[in-house]
Structure formats: C-alpha cells, structure tokens
Amino acid sequence: MPPAKPHNIDWISNIRLVALYAVIILHVTSQPLMQYGKVPMSDWWVADFFNAIVRFAVPVFVMVTGALLLHREYQIGSFLKKRLIRVVIPFIFWSLVYVGYSWYNEDITFTDDAWRNIVMVLRLLKTGSAYHLWYVYMLIGLYFFIPVIGKFVRNASEREILYFLAVWFVVILLSQPYLLRYNPSVDMHYFAGFAGYLVLGHYLAFKDFAVKRLQLWMVLLFAASVGLIALGSRLLAGGSAWPGTMFYEPVSPLVVLLSGSAFMAFKLSKSTLSPGIKRVRDFAGNFNYGIYLAHALILFLLDDLLGINYKLCTPVVSIPLTALICLLITLALVWVVNKIPLVGRWISG
Numbered sequence: 198m199p200p201a202k203p204h205n206i207d208w209i210s211n212i213r214l215v216a217l218y219a220v221i222i223l224h225v226t227s228q229p230l231m232q233y234g235k236v237p238m239s240d241w242w243v244a245d246f247f248n249a250i251v252r253f254a255v256p257v258f259v260m261v262t263g264a265l266l267l268h269r270e271y272q273i274g275s276f277l278k279k280r281l282i283r284v285v286i287p288f289i290f291w292s293l294v295y296v297g298y299s300w301y302n303e304d305i306t307f308t309d310d311a312w313r314n315i316v317m318v319l320r321l322l323k324t325g326s327a328y329h330l331w332y333v334y335m336l337i338g339l340y341f342f343i344p345v346i347g348k349f350v351r352n353a354s355e356r357e358i359l360y361f362l363a364v365w366f367v368v369i370l371l372s373q374p375y376l377l378r379y380n381p382s383v384d385m386h387y388f389a390g391f392a393g394y395l396v397l398g399h400y401l402a403f404k405d406f407a408v409k410r411l412q413l414w415m416v417l418l419f420a421a422s423v424g425l426i427a428l429g430s431r432l433l434a435g436g437s438a439w440p441g442t443m444f445y446e447p448v449s450p451l452v453v454l455l456s457g458s459a460f461m462a463f464k465l466s467k468s469t470l471s472p473g474i475k476r477v478r479d480f481a482g483n484f485n486y487g488i489y490l491a492h493a494l495i496l497f498l499l500d501d502l503l504g505i506n507y508k509l510c511t512p513v514v515s516i517p518l519t520a521l522i523c524l525l526i527t528l529a530l531v532w533v534v535n536k537i538p539l540v541g542r543w544i545s546g
Contacts, residue, residue: 207469207475208464208466209264209402210478210479211466212460213258214478215463216261217254217488217489218524220251220254220255220329220489221492221496221523221524222251222517223251223254224329224493225506226244226507228244228506229244229507230245230248233434240507243512244512245430245434249427252445253455253460256447256452256456257456257459259394260394260398260456260457260460262398264399264401264403266343267347267350268399269347270351271343277344281337283486284337286543286544287490287546288330288490291330292325292330293318295330296326298497302501327494328493332489333490339392342395343395346392346395346396349361350396355404358400361396362396365388365396366393369389370450372389373449373450391447391448394448397457401457401461401464411461415459415465418458422454422458423455426445426455429451430445484531484532484535484546487534487535488546491527491546492523492524495523495527499523499526506519532545
C-alpha cells in the first residue's frame with residue numbers, strides 16, 4: 198500500500214457528520230428497544246430498524262480516524278500530546294457536567310465529607326459519568342496504539358494488510374456466542390477490538406477497487422446487513438437473554454459489513470453539495486467531538502423538560518426528528534461554550 202495518497206476529503210466530512218447524526222438516532226431508539234413487551238410492537242420494530250441502520254456510526258468514526266492518521270509519520274511524544282490534550286480536556290469538562298446533572302437529578306448524592314465526594318467523582322471519571330462516554334476511553338486507547346499500527350500499515354504490503362484484516366474478522370466471527378464452541382483455545386486477542394477498524398478505514402480509503410457497479414453492491418450489502426441485524430435482534434427479543442446486544446455490538450461480523458459498506462458508499466458517491474450546504478456541514482464538523490460529548494445531556498433535557506422523545510408522534514417521524522432537534526440544540530450549545538473567553542476552545546471539544 199502507498200504510504201500516502203491524495204484523496205477527496207469531502208466524502209470524509211460528509212460521513213463524519215452523518216455518523217454523528219446516526220449516533221444520536223441510536224441513542225433515541227434505546228428507550229423503546231429496552232421496553233420490549235411494554236411498548237406497541239410496531240413502535241419496537243421501528244426502533245429496531247432505526248437502531249440497525251445506524252449501527253455503523255461508531256465504527257465509521259474509528260475508520261475515519263484510520264483513514265486520516267495511519268498513513269502519516271509521527272514523533273510519538275508530540276502525537277500523543279497533541280491528540281490527548283484535544284480529547285481529554287473537553288472530556289473531563291463534559292464528564293463533570295454529567296456528574297452535576299446526576300446530582301441535580303438525584304442519581305448521586307454528595308455528603309459533608311469532601312474527600313468522599315472527591316473519591317466518588319474520581320470513580321465516575323474512571324468508569325464514565327454518562328453512558329456514551331465509553332467511546333472516549335476506547336479512543337484514548339487507540340491513540341496510544343496508532344503510532345505502532347501506523348508503522349505497520351505504512352510499511353506493509355497489501356497482502357499483509359489483508360492478512361491482518363482477515364484474521365481480525367475471523368477472530369470476531371469465532372467470538373460470537375453461536376460459534377464459541379468452535380473457538381480454539383488460542384489466544385488471538387491481539388487481533389480483536391476496534392484496532393481492526395483503524396486498518397480497515399485506511400485500506401478502504403486508499404485502495405482503488407476495479408469492480409463494476411461497486412457502489413450499488415455496497416448499498417445492497419448495507420441493506421442486507423441492516424435486515425439481518427434487525428431480524429436477529431428481533432429473534433433475541435423477549436427471550437431469557439434479552440436485552441441482548443449480540444447483533445448490535447460494534448465489533449461483530451454484521452456491523453463490520455454494515456460499516457465497511459457505508460464507508461465505501463460514501464467514498465464512491467459522486468454527488469456534490471452546494472456551497473451553502475458545505476458551509477453548514479463544515480461549521481457543524483468543527484464541533485463534531487463536542488457535539489458527541491454533549492448530546493446525551495440535551496437528550497436528557499429534551500425528554501425530562503419538554504417530553505421530546507420517540508413518543509412525540511409516530512416513531513417513524515419522532516425518532517429522526519428528536520435526533521435532529523438534539524443535534525441542532527447541541528451544536529448551538531457547544532458553539533456558545535466555545536465562545537467563553539480563554540477556556541472556551543479548550544473545553545468545547
């Protein structure tokens with residue numbers, strides 16, 4: 198594989214914003230999904246379908262990271278310093294915001310013992326003070342790994358990269374509950390996890406495939422993956438293992454296919470956006486990370502204060518509409534935070 202290659206950055210910007218919106222949709226659907234048997238079955242099916250169709254979101258974020266970073270040479274110290282500062286400072290700020298919201302919502306209680314309060318906050322920071330912040334912990338781990346895997350990718354042949362991806366996919370496949378009995382007692386965790394998405398994103402971004410109608414094939418693969426994820430989750434629903442997330446897991450065979458096909462469909466897209474839409478996209482893209490960090494707070498507030506959630510109207514409309522309202526309000530919030538003198542740009546994300 199070539200160590201570097203010019204590529205159109207527009208499709209990367211497009212898929213990052215779509216993936217961000219998809220994450221918010223995913224979190225809107227979680228409420229009806231976890232209430233199987235307590236909500237109308239038609240509502241559950243809609244939530245299941247939306248959840249399946251947006252499961253590419255987090256893997257695509259990682260794939261974009263691989264596409265943008267792995268082909269570059271870095272000095273390890275400066276790379277880690279630059280990346281971790283940009284990730285950790287806004288993460289700590291928004292984590293403390295979620296701690297404050299949990300206190301306001303009486304999910305946690307502070308006492309007169311200052312040290313016990315500090316320990317409780319530190320424990321929350323250690324494990325995550327909101328459900329979606331797991332992604333940041335995973336991302337930090339990937340940043341420590343990027344200088345190593347990047348060195349491999351820049352010096353590897355295409356055959357060697359395909360070997361890595363093939364073993365990674367087989368390990369994922371054999372890790373599934375329905376294939377565990379075929380999983381040999383060989384320690385292959387070196388190939389497991391989100392690191393494979395870094396390499397997959399780099400490979401797909403830089404590889405030119407001489408395949409006719411490839412975009413159509415990718416769309417069909419995406420549609421098939423959505424159908425299998427949705428149907429598989431329905432088969433689990435209501436059983437002793439429910440709520441089961443086997444088909445929703447971001448590192449699972451169907452989600453790998455879903456994410457890879459979505460990534461390629463955007464890469465192969467020939468559509469061009471108008472200058473005005475590009476400006477809006479790029480403006481929102483400047484606050485992509487901050488929106489991710491803050492959107493759960495806005496979802497909480499929309500639900501608690503205004504009753505804006507999947508019940509707003511028919512879920513086919515209310516799920517994407519709630520996510521869009523959340524995206525716009527969160528963008529405005531992060532933009533305001535960014536304007537705070539001296540510290541705004543550091544904490545907004």
